[in-house]
Structure formats: C-alpha cells, structure tokens
Amino acid sequence: MHADPHSSASSAPRVRKTPRSVRRAERLATASITIGGLGTIAVVTLIFAFLLWVVWPLFASASVERLPTLALEGVEADSPPVRTGTNDEGTLGWRLRADGRLDVHDLATGALVQRQTLFEAEGATAFAFASAAGDDHSLPNVAVGFADGTMRPGRIAFETQYPTDVSEGVREGDAYEGGLLTRTPGGQWRLDRLQTSLQEPVSLASARIELLDLSITPQGVAYAFLAADGTLQITNLQARFDMMTDREVFDVVAKPLAYTADAALGPPSHLALSGIGNTLFLVWRDGTTWRYDARDERASAGYEVVEVFDMLPDDPEARIDRLTHLVGKGSLVAADQRGRLHVWFASRPAGAYAADGLVMTRGHVLVPDGGAAAPTTALAASPRSRLVATAHADGTVRLYHVTTEQRLVEAGTQRGLPAEALVIAPQENALFAWRGANLERWQVDVGHPEATLGSLFTRVWYEGQVGPAHAWQSEGGSDEFEPKLGLMPLVFGTLKATLYSMLIAAPIALLAAIFTSEFLVPRWRARIKSVIEMMASLPSVVLGFLAAVVLAPLIEDTLIVVLVTFVALPFVVALGARLWQLLPARTAVRLEGLPRLGAISAMLPLALGVGILIAPTVERLCFAGDVLAWLNRGRGEAAGGWSFMLSPFAFALAGLLVFRVGGGWVRSVSTQWSRLQCALVDLLRLLVVVAVGLLLAWLLGLAFGGTDPRGPTGTGLAYQPRNAMIVGFVMGFAIVPIIYTLAEDALSSVPRELREASLGCGATPWQTAWRIVVPTAMSGLFGALMVGIGRAVGETMIVLMAAGNTAIMEWNAFNGFRTLSANIATELPEAVKDSTHYRVLFLAGFVLFAMTFALNTVAELVRRRVRRRLEDL
Template identity: 30%
Template structure:
C-alpha cells in the first residue's frame, strides 16, 4: 500500500500542475476576450465622440488694413491664408491673412479695379467667391476670386463674361435689385434684376452668346430679390408679400404669393443647397421657409423658427456649401445655427462693430471687418448635420411634407442634405430579427422536443447531426438563394405561403387524430414520421398548386399585383424565412442538448406516477431545461440581430419604418456593409456608421447580459429538479 501511494504521488503532483496550468490558461483567455471587447468598445467610442463635440471659436490676431472705402463683400481661401474684399469704389483687393515668406499678415497681395463705382453687388449662394456688380446705368459684370495654386503666383479676379460691362436690356434704366446664381450648365449664369421702372428682368448669360431676357411687369416696389442656389426658384419680396417664380429655361412663371406677416421690413437669405430661405423679421424672428407639396401643389411653408431671436439689425451670413448660417449683431453677439434644429450650435460674443462678415469655404473659419480692420476666427464645427435630435427624433427636412425619420446619407447631387436618423435602421434590425425568430422558434423548439423526448435513439443519431450540419451552410449562400430564387417563388405563390402554417398545423392534427383512432400504440417511436412526411409534402404541393388559382378567384389577379405599392418582392417575409432557416440549427442544437440533458430519473418518476408523456414534457422536462432553452433563444436572437449577408441580399435595403410583411427593410449590420466602402474618411457619414456599429455592439451586450441574468435565475429556480432523489 505504501509502495502504491509512493508511485501515485508524482502523478498526482503532475496532474495538479496540469490543472493549475489549464485553469490559468482559461482565466487568461477569458480576460483577453474581455479586454478585446473593451478595446472594440473604446475604438468605436473614439471614432464616434467627435460627432458630439460642441462647436467652438478661437480668435486670431487682428489685422489693421488701410482702406478708405467701406467693403461690399469679404471672403477667404480654403486654407485661410488669403482674404479679399470688394469695396464701394469697385476695387477688389487680396490681403495675406498669415505671415509667410517674409510677408507680414495684412500685406496687400494684389489689387484690381473691377467696375467703377458699383451701386449693387450680388453674391451667388452655394458656390465660392462669385459676385455680380452693377453700375448706376444698369450695366453689370460677373467676377470670381481665383486663389493661385502655386505659392509664387498671386491671387487675381477672373471675369467669366469679360471685362466689358453689359446690360440685360438696353435703355432699361438703373437697377434697384440684383441677384446671381450659377446655372447647371458650365459657363452659364443666371442673372435677375429689378429696374427703377418696376420691371423684373431675368436672363441666362454666357460668354460666347447673347443673353435671352424675359421681362415681367411689377405692380409694387421690390425690397429684395433672391435666386435659389439650385437655379430653379426666384424669390421677390415686396413689403410683407413673398412671390415665388418658377424658372423654366429663360422664362419665369409666378407660382404663388405668400403673406409673411406684419413685422416689416423683412430680409431674405438663401440657404446653400436647395431652395430654402431664412426669413428675418423686424422683431428679430428667424424662420426657415421652403417648398412643400400638399394636395398635389407645391407651397411655400414656414417649417421652423429659430431661437433665441437675434436683434432686428443683426446680419445673417451663410456658409458656401453647408446648410449652416449665423447671425452677427453690431454689439458682437454671434449665434451659429444648423437648419435641422432650432437651437443654436454656438452662442458667443465676437468683436463689436461688425460691418461685414463671411465664412471660410469649408465653414471652419470666420472673417469679420470692423472700423479697426479685420478679425479672423477659427471655427470648430465639423458635424453640424449630426445632432441627438436628428439621430433619434423627427426632423423636417427641406421639401419634405412633414417632419420624418429618414436615413438617406448620400445622393447624386453635391448639394444634397444628408439625413442620418438611426430609427429606420434600428427598426429594420428588430423587424428582421423578429420575423426570423417567429419562423425559427416553432420549428426549432418543436423539433428539439420531438427529437429529445419522442424520437428513437437510432433515428436521433441521424437527425441531430443532419440538422446541425445545416448550420454550417454559409449565410451568403442562403442570402443568394433567398434573393434570386425564394423571393420570386413567394411572389408567385403568396397566398399559399401565407396559408401554409395553418395548413401544416391542421395536417399534423389530422394525422395525430387518425393515428390515435386507427393505429393506437402500433407505431414504433419515430415511426409517425412515415405518416407525417408524405401528408405534409402533399399539403405543400396542393397549396402551391391551388394558390395562384385561389388568388385569381379572390382578387381577380395575382395577390402581389393586387397589393400594388404595398408589396415589395424582397420583403420581410423573405428575410424571415431565409434567416429563420439559418437560425433553426443553432436554436435546435442548443435546445435539444438542454432537453436531452434532463436527468432520466425525473422523467421516469413522472411517468411512474401516472403522467402522460406530454404532461411529463410540459411540466417536468421543459421547466428543468428552461435555462438552456432560454440561452438557445437568446443566442439565436443575437445572431439574427447581427446577421449581415442574408438581410443584405434578401430585403431590398429600404430604410423605412413599416411593420408590414410585404415591405423591405434595412438592418444595422447591412447598412454598415453597404455604405462603409463609400464613406469619406472622418466625414459625418463615416462617423455615423461607426455610431451604428456602437449601437449594435451596446444593444447586443445589454441583451446578452440580461439573458445571462435571466438564465441564472431560471437555473436557480429549477436547480432542485436537476438533483436525483
């Protein structure tokens, strides 16, 4: 005995070392997994945080300029190294904003006489540094600032129509209002003007061909004339009446006239991009107006009022490209706004006595002119189109009939207003997962209960591995089959597919009643499959064969045609069937293992006490295995939420909020896969996609944590059932 113990001690020590080593490896591996999850979370958070960084402004040293004539317009280049001003004498001057190559800040770089003594200046909104200047006799020129690319070259003014001033109409008289916008065709410009004789002139001008001018007689004086940046609308303000003209080639059509209110005088400012207007009333009220289609007619509508109200004498300036504007008051009060929300992004105080102001082309800078000279500011406002409200609440976007939850991040037009509401893609994710679970749970749990509790051991050894092998089928293959083959089949046999759950349930009940009445106790365990499979196959065949005929009989046409726009071929029904097919093996395998692991003594004791097999399953086996079954359902739900390829290929990827079976959807994972390759690095689109990934990560983490907590409670509740008597 002593010799045996001595021989076993080294082996026990070796076993103990192995146990400690394995325990340490498992612990370290678990910690590494947790650390990787935390690193993923930190990386996603790091990519998302800049979206919610508040706007800020930083001042640069002031520049003293020697100028005798007041400025009519200011601007600067993209790098904010060179600034320009056009004064009332018609001089266009460029100044250095930063010291470089021996030149101090404020150095005059170039000066050019553009037009002697201009009386009017109009700046094109939605493009960079483009102006029209008019003389008292009604003649005008178009000028544009050209910042040289080479460091040794000087900036200059270009004259697209030539240096010789031209008139819209000979002998039309002096102009009282002037507006300018670039046309969609390169090298063409839209020019509108109002003469002292109350005549509205509109022309499409180019360098090498004469302008075709249209004329409209007016019945009142005009205080302001605005051409929309998209070149499709012309706005004319007379007192408190706002007239909207539709531009059709070179012709104008009066579409409507709106009464703004009684707080005259009003001032109009066009927002870049589309045809929206900022209307500034005499009481300081700021409102956004744009076209809205109601009752098949487009009408100007006040969509939003901004607060707090600036002073009546505040100046409204806009960025060249983004729908961002600011108000600058004489006392230096500054408020920065984005068109999608009513509250300012930034409220601060800048230099007092502002005479002119302009944004940098990218909106990351601000140039002010006061009596003392220029003051330049750095603006940190990279993502004005992303706010908590825009992500989660309804926003009234330009030309939409009402506030809406919209995801539409890109468009073919550069002036497109991006829409980043997360609600449609989150709804689509839950919708796809819900329909998939609705399809998978009855099949997977029913199959697990039958296989673990009623099937013969020999048949179970064949069926269980076969179903588990289904789980190895790539989801991209399932998605491809669903999009190319399953979707058209469901479309052709829609009524039959919808009726199959009830028909198959009825067929199973009929077979069960027939077996109990005519062959009670005669079928071996698992032998009922020999009866069920032919009957279910025949039911499916009859439904698919008779379905199109019944559709024509009931609806007079195929059901999908009868549904019209309410039916999309790649819809939630397709993704529910396809993804549900992918979830069945996962849920079935885990649930069947949980059911089969219930101690046999529990089921045998229940049967010995007189319970039927179904009573034993319902009251003993299922409660004892509830923790494992719940885990199976949660793992299946987690896979459904994170599924990418099936929803990418089988849903149509339409980000809409619609619970219908027959409409498409877009899920979070599919949205990331679709749009990440085309997202510009560090753009709003790019970071919002990372935000969707963070939302998916946090949602999955919370669901899994709650599932684990519930599973532990279920295990504790039924732990006594796991102990043998």
C-alpha cells in the first residue's frame, strides 16, 4: 500500500508555523518567569545586603572637615576666656573672660550677637561650671568665687523661644534681641538666646576662694571650695524665702573637710567634686591626689582623706596640664604634659584598702599617635557621651572615645596656634577651638565610637568596674548612663541554650531515629514519623508558654524527683531489658513487635515511679533534705552534691569497667551457657554496675568535697525558676522532630543490601544497626545535628519566655541567660532608629543569620555528599 505523504488524519491543511499568539505567550511567559524567578532570588540576597547595609556604619571611621577660621567680632587677642560654650545646634557660642565680660557670637559668621557683664571685674578668683547644663531651669550651673571669700552661683544657658510678633523686614540670621533668629521647617520663627543670671554673693570663708567646683546632684547643687586660709568644704545651699526682707536667702549647710597645707606639695592645682557631690578630689600638678569621702551625713568632725594616689604613676617627672570630668562626673580625666590622657574612676574590688571599700583605678590611658604630643592647652568632655577632646601647644586637636580607647580625629589649626578653649558641640557634630580673637571650627562625624569590633566582642573596662568585662546593658536610668554593648554575653546565652537543648534533643532524637528505622514494625513507621513531624509544626510560642507556666513551677516543686528520674531512667530501662531477656527465646521472638515497644514504653512511668520513690532518700543523703535550700542558701555539705552531680560519670565509669573490660571475659566463658544462664549473669552484672557506681559516686563526693561548687558565698548555684534546664527540656522538645526526621531519612536511605549482608553473616539486628547502618549514615546524622543546632541557635519565643533574660555568663544549668534572638525581640521595638543600639541589634541579627546559614550550608553539603556516596554503594 502506498501512503500519500500529503494526506493527514484531518482534512484541514497542516499549519507548520507556530501561531503568533502562542509565540507571544511563550515570550511573555519566559520573560515574566525569568524576571519573577530572578526577583525571588534577588529578594533572598536583599536580606543579606540590607542587614549589612544597616550594620556597616558601626564600623565606619570618624571623619572631620575643617571649616574656615572665623575672626570673632569685638574680641581682643590678648584676653583669654575662662570658659566657653555653645548651644545644642552649635550655631551660637559664648566666651566668658575673667573680668566678667560675656560675649555671644554667631558661630557661622563670627558676628557679635550679645555682650554683657556678668560680674564686676575685681576680685574674681575661681570659676566652676557644671559639666552638663542641667535641664532644670531653676538650678545654678555656674559659680564664681571671689577674693573676699564669697561665692556667687548663677546660670548660663541657652534658651529657645518661638516669637510670633517678629516685625516685617527681619531676615533669617539677623541679630534680634540679643539672640539668633531662624526659621523652623514649619515656617515658624525661632529665637535662640543666652540667658544668664548671677545670684547675690554668699559668704563661704574669710579668705579668698582659691579653687571651686559644683555638681548638680539629686538633692540640689553641691559646691566645694578651698580657701586661702585652708578651709576645705563641701557646701549645700538651701534656698529659703525670707519674709522680713522679702527676698530669697540661702542657708549654708557645710561639711568641713580636714586639710592642712603641705609645704612639700605646695598648693593644690585642681579641685574636683564627684557627680553626687560627696566625694572630693584635691589634685596637685605632679599628679598627687587626695580623695575625701563625705558620704556619711552624720559625721561630727571633719571628713578625712581616705585615699592618696598618683594620677600619673608612670613618670615621676610628669605633670598635669588640664583636668576634667567625664559626663556624669564619675571619671576624672587628667592630661599630662606629653598629651596623654589618664582616666581614673572608683571601683569596688574585693580587697580594697581604702576605708570605704572603693579604690581609684586608672581604667584607660589614651595615648596620642607616636606615644606623645605637645603639652595640652585645653581639654573638653562631651556633655553627652564619653568623648574627650584635647588641644595641644602645637596647634593640633584630637578627639578620643574613652571607653574604647580610640582616637577618632586628629586635626590641626590653620596657623598651628594652640587653642585656649575647646568645646565639643552638644550634638557631637562639631568641634570649636577659641584662640585669641579667632575661632577654629571643625565639622565632625564621630559615627558610632562606642561600638567597635573590639568593644562588641572583647572585654571592655566600663566606668566603676574592677576590670575589663563582657557586659550587655543597653538602657540605664539616667542620661549619663553609658550603654554597655558587648555581644559576648548574648552569644554566650545563645550557646548555652543550644548546648542544653542539644544535650536533651540529640540523644533522644538520634536513638529514636535508630529505633524507628531499624526495630520498629514497618507498618507503624510512617504513623509514628508523622506524629513526631507534627511536633515540629507546633508554634514555639506555645512551647514557650508551657515551659514558663506549666513546666517551670512544676520542676521547681519537684526538682529532685526530675533529677533522680533522669539518672534512674537508664537503669530502669536496662533492668527491663534484662528481665525481658529472661523470657524464653521463642516467646521473645514472637513478642518482638509491638508488645516489646509497649513494654519499653512502660519503662517511662516505671522510671518516674522509681524517681518518686527514692527521691526523698537521695535528697536526704546528698542535699541535707532540701535540694532548693542546698542550692540557694548553701545549706548542707558540698560532698553530697558532688556525689549526685558526678553520679552519671560514676555509673558510666562503672559500666565501662564491668561491660567493656569485663565483657570480653564474660563472653569468652559464656559460649556454652544457656540463654537463661546468660540472662541471669547479665542481670547480675547490672546490679554490680549499680553497686560499683554508687560506691564510686560516694568516693568522688568525698574527693571533691573540699571545694564547694556553690562558691564561697554558698549561692553560686542558686536556682532560678526560669533557667537553662527548663529551656533545655522545651527547646530540646522543639528540635527533636527536626533532628529525628533528618536522621531517620539518613538511616532509611542506607541500602537494604547492606543490612541483609550483615544479617546474613550472622550479625544480630543490633550489631547490624550499630556497626553497619549507623556508620554508613553517619554524615547524614551529623547533618541532622547541624540543622538541629541551627534551629536552636535562632529560636526566639521559647527562650524569651522561659530563660529569664538576664545577660549573665555562667554555665550553671539552674540560672537563666539572654540570647541574641530574645534580646532582639525585646529591645528592637524600643531602639531609636539609626542609633548605635539599633545598629548593634541588627548586627546581632546578622550574626544569627551568618551562624545559621553556615551551619545549614555545612549540613546541606554533607547531605549531598552522603547521597552521592550511597548512590555509589
């Protein structure tokens, strides 16, 4: 038969060309799928990139830009200021001369905006300025001492008004009523003006005031002064309204301090009063410092020197050029003649020799590049953070961050002339140096000086602490509080949570996976697996809630039962197995399926019963009858606790002795024994292990009994209701299904031929499982553990609810911790956008991201390798 090549099944002519609509659809689909697919993948990288983008500025270095030198209007070159200052925005600056003249300049143009005389020229001998302006408008922040022994407190502060009656024709930047007029973004007028006032003289001493300082304390303002006649006092002025004269008068409440002039030392050069107004430092040029403690309000006689130290201990020739306080007045900063800064603060070490338990320590030394610089001519501390600026005789200025000991900025003045006064603008965006009739200005971007790789991950010496330490404390009570942003306590907490939950989850999940794949009736395998998989999808908030509300109180009440049950469980199971062995061989084989699993499951309540039964005895023997009192209040001997804590090791050691060392011998002599004989001997061996283990535990307790695990105070193991053990249980519960599923997959994918060959050679199912299947699937099991760890590292809700969230670094299972994830969840909503805190929290997120991504990648690569290897088998 001859087929006609042109005839087709249908009568319609065959279309050879693809219709245009199909082609168009094809192009459209390809384009949209490619765009969508690539977009999806781009989104994944976007997460990584965005986190980095937010974190990056943390590590950007500070930048500085010098602005042109300004000539200040109406200022003579030879009248140095005693003090200068700027407003918050750095647009207005004031300079006070010793003769009482106060000038306010526009810092953008140098124009004179306001001039006044604060006090009469004669007799001013000492000046004191509070480090922070103080927001309370009624409190003085300035004091001037005079030759006649009087003192005038006062206030110099910028105030902002929003005038509504500005006449037509006034332009922005004009001098207006002694202030600077600007427009707000909303279009309103804004007037910044310096407000000054000086109160009437208060008579403090009969001789001239030599040195003066003041502090704004919670109780009011405290003044400290040294007069020429040797009077040294801390004084509180209490305002009272006098009805007779109709004026406000001050009652002087004085605390006299013991001071006798020392001819060898000469007169002191500086006097510094602490932030709470009860510690006073007298400082000599050579660094000698006397510390007075005036905390005791009821002391009758004068307060004595409690500590004498040298602020410049390295160099006997050194002298102090300038001295200032850091914000909060908790730290003293002394600049020596080589331009180095020595930062001192009080700490409370264990063996303090001073009477009040405090010791002044030099926490930081800030050294200019090259180890030395020209003598310091001006020193300024930021009113907001721990930034310090220095000006040197060679005309350079430097900006340091004290806590992290970084030099952020180094810059020179135009003509290399030394600055007479230096100010860090309150917003820390500019630096101003006064020199004669000129003003040097720098625009500064300090970035995030308190966060460096070093300060985030290594020990940092914070003010008031005995030494460098890891600490996380992002918020404090006051503005002067220094945030402590060390990530190590959080990383530690994360690792602790992971460790304790893996301790619980890894054995349970792996062993359960082995049983499921090797010993479980096949019919039940799928069912049980899906039950446990269901566990994986339980929301973690539920687990966290149950941990905190159900488990934590339950375990606190029954701590000893829980602990004893966990130690007893392996023995109960081992005993059950040995009793099972007593069954005749044929019965045992017939019951190997579900009945055996039933019997095994019955071990759980049995172990609990044993736990309840023997717990009171254990508690009496090891913990003096009350485990919580033993842990919390140091009641009872250490030896008992050691015995209990080390009992798992003791039993393991005993088991090793009896089964490993003695096992070969028993096996060699047992070849001709009957099954029953073997089973009985095995039962006997278990009893021997228990006996030997108990003995070992007792001996270990005696051996370690000399050192108390609870530490010298007896509370080192104090039990907190929300602790690592609870988290271990519950987070272990959360990651069991993950490890289990992956491990079971790995075990099941071992080819059946391997098992059959092993069984065919005469190996028992257990030998096959343990020596053939598990080693073959080992990398898969490893991968499963990695994924489990990855999950534990990032788990948030459980630790947030059940871990107590205190950022401490102790391995103790009975106290809490704070993890990276829980920390983010609690603090991120409160963090100010783009602040250091905000960026550090993003860094914490990035660390989590990187950690889990790395863990999962390792697991995935291992899994792929295993799959290939198994395919080869």
